[in-house]
Amino acid sequence: MMVLISYDVAVTSPGGKRRLRKIAKECTNFGQRVQYSVFECVIDPGQWARLKNTLEGIIDVELDSLRYYYLGKNYRKRVEHIGAKASFDVDDPLII
């Protein structure tokens, strides 16, 4: 199944940049970074349960947020990209 993960991390809060980096690194194990704060993960339910648990242990729930979109198996027909090609490294400089 495909899960789209988007996140907002309060990077100016204490430890914010570290949380952002950790979230991005965890998502990288299962998916592709398509925009600065958006990952598309093709993942099985067991892996997803573990990743979800890990991500929710990283964020500060008072300040940050995660949003998941369950796009199912036929996700390719649901996605359209316009403009610059996504090409990110987890440690890339800031682009929003």
Added chain:
Amino acid sequence: MMVLISYDVAVTSPGGKRRLRKIAKECTNFGQRVQYSVFECVIDPGQWARLKNTLEGIIDVELDSLRYYYLGKNYRKRVEHIGAKASFDVDDPLII
């Protein structure tokens, strides 16, 4: 139908902040800002054709990108939110 719109704008490029603000303002007319660079728009096909055209006229296709996810009518069951509640103003300070 529901269209999820996510965008990356190269804010440090000339005019980048202006493009970011314009994109966010256009999306606000049709949807809810759920994260800093993610909007959920509930929109009919005619409105979507116009909004899409407007957004693609704003971005710099060499530097910025838009990504659309067509989530259909039963989108509520596809979405899950964890952590801080989304509450944004288009002119809010930077949170990623």
